[in-house]
Amino acid sequence: MTKKTTAKQRLRAPSKRSLASRSRILDAAETVFARDGFEGAKVRDIAALAEVPLGLVNHHGGSKEALFREVVERRAEELARLRLEALAQAKGQGALDLTAILGCFFRPYLAKAAGSDPQWLAYARLVAMVSADPAWADVSTDLFDPTAQRFMDEICALYPKVSRAVVAEGFVYSVAALLAFLTSEWRIAALASQSDAQGSVEGLVAFCAAGCAARIAQAET
């Protein structure tokens, strides 16, 4: 041995081909997990979609659960950063009201989902799964709660007299509406009896801001 290495240190950088495989596996996993759920997804389907042999999925992603966590983590950091940047920028331009705060939370996600990368829409379903299932509570705690707490701080500062529980209630309802917006277009269209029905960002923000305001006003009396 010419060189000492610690256990976890990589001996050399991954090759270009390796990185491409890895990226394709993560993209495929995201799509399949979003479509079929964690239990319903099959590692074989992920391998087929990524066009890599079955063995490579485990080689790169580890166990199915580790792969799922990796997929969720991948975009969570970028999302949190975009949200906090939007908040910081809005604060620099003057005092914030409820609509502005929720807008900073919603818009970065919606911009990504509506933008060029269609994988962000699949990701919305993953977030909905994680948020709804107590089995993934640790993922929520690690990846999503810190940002949520930061936004709730802003709302609490606006309404110093209401308890944090009331703000949390409104915030959870708002996130539920956001996820419904992203994942339930088919349902809105079915109920509206027309195929072109689609919610608007402004409509979503209006709904949530007014809802939160009403819930807070109720608590203040």
Place this chain on the structure above:
Amino acid sequence: MTKKTTAKQRLRAPSKRSLASRSRILDAAETVFARDGFEGAKVRDIAALAEVPLGLVNHHGGSKEALFREVVERRAEELARLRLEALAQAKGQGALDLTAILGCFFRPYLAKAAGSDPQWLAYARLVAMVSADPAWADVSTDLFDPTAQRFMDEICALYPKVSRAVVAEGFVYSVAALLAFLTSEWRIAALASQSDAQGSVEGLVAFCAAGCAARIAQAET
């Protein structure tokens, strides 16, 4: 043969023991499906919880999918009836506003979930699963949409100038909040940093009514 029978007619009434087994199987299926999801649930776990042999589950419930549908259907009819009754009764007492309409939709469910039968809480998770997953769209269409349409009719009558799509949007967000209320108490508590945090029915209704009103007002301008 002393008597002609059609193919689907039962030759004799099920025994008491059979009915008890069947009921225990449906209850157990409801609990396990709610806890683990459709794919994650194992027929073996359902049999174990119901304390019946594995074979009986298929005997009574048919395939796993048929069992799931049966479990969802079981309470859907009662729920729809309670909701429509509440609406009819409220209409008898004078003109309805948005808060009253949503109240008639929410309260029957919440009363059941908060009442004596703890299975209704598990059922809420099933409804959330069905509502969120396009794979179960036919179940939504058959069991839930007719009632939803009826309530949307009332809202549309209140605001004749707004499109049905806008009402559908607000309604879907409201149902998302209702399901969050029923299934995400753990999440609200986590964000509020206190264990006793729990939403109130009045808070939920206030949130949704104000949200819908704001969304509709936005569309009217």
Place this chain on the structure above:
DNA sequence: GTCTATATGTAGATAGAC
């Protein structure tokens, strides 16, 4: 109706050649 034993398929994971 009830229960045991089993048929059949398929899942996740890995060993080992290249």
Place this chain on the structure above:
DNA sequence: GTCTATCTACATATAGAC
């Protein structure tokens, strides 16, 4: 890193005795 072949486990569903 890549890929094939396979191991092991466990899933659903059913056949058939009682």
